Amino acid sequence: MTLPMTLKDKRILLIISGGIAAYKSLDLIRRLRERGARVIPLMTAGAQQFVTPLAVGALAAGHVYTDLFSREDEQDVGHIRLARDCDLVLVAPATADLMAKMANGLADDLASTVLLATDRPVLIAPAMNPRMWAHPATLRNAETLAGDGIGFVGPNAGEMAEGGEAGLGRMAEPLEIVAAVEAHIGGDGGKVSGPLAGRKAIVTSGPTHEPIDPVRYIANRSSGRQGHAIAAALAKLGADVTLVSGPVGIADPPGIRVVHVERAEEMLEAVLAGLPADIAVMVAAVADWRVATTAGEKIKKKPGEAPPPLQLAENPDILKTVGHHAQRPKLVVGFAAETQNLETNAREKLKRKGADLIVANDVSPGTGIMGGSRNSVRVVSKAGIDAWPDLSKEEVAERLAALIAERLAALS
Incomplete structure (x- = not known):
């Protein structure tokens, strides 16, 4: 099968840093080249402990850059040439160490120097x-x-290389990374088009985890599938999307800026940091309450004693804060997950929260919506209620993104 040359003649500077996931870079190089990209590999000293420059160079069909002080490569200030003579810099894997260097502007080896330059x-x-x-x-x-x-692309959730470890931290799979690269620079050369081109959007997704002690927390039953699908659908229509995600077990949408948070207060902070924006879609199932004082150690069960009482404090109302903010987006969309009086509660929420649209769904036991792949929603506005048929969450996302584009066009 011949693959479409979506990255034809694109120059990708691939920085491979030191982690066991470096072995995936070999397949990543092959996948990028299959789509027409030219891959220029740069390896840190740590990366060379996991895969060899010989293997990387063979797959990339070119020279592998490794040393900031190479006599051969630095005769013409090679690190500056590497930093500029490409269409995209891709770091895969990106270790915690290299991310820390990037965030703090450090430049003590070839990779970090190129990233700074x-x-x-x-x-x-x-x-x-x-x-x-x-x-x-x-x-x-x-x-x-x-x-x-x-x-960002990833990290994903799953098993780690070290036995018995699992969670969020796996490097995205090579094809996911390729899709993210294509979203950045593929096809039309990276030019953004679509009805939402030039629009900035903030989307929240998933649950929040409010810690009780180091091992327990209060949460809602949200998978993040609907919020992540909406972020991807808005980006597909050309929007510049920031996704603020609570703890989920699904991959980040490729090519979208993602801010990972845990608590409601962190989510609010990340959302406000994203203002001003044109669009806010608050999909996350934010915990209404948190424990007033989090225990520093695990609360132990004691025989014969009642469990200690949990004193709760109300979490910030993110949708209401955005809906009444001085930098309120032009279009604010909220979600209402209800088990009773769906339409009445949604209408009240629309008014109370200062939203333009409320997407309401019935999450009563047995519906399978929370954590499932399908959704049945009613879109509530001042004009009335529009009941949508049962759809996949991706179809709901596409219809909602199209509706957002339509309403924004009417406001312009």
């Missing part, structure tokens, strides 16, 4: 142990990089 789009595929990814320092660095305009 480049004026090209940068896309990274993080890969690390789940606890490393969840560490506040890493999340802080990821948020900084996203704010700097760095694109």
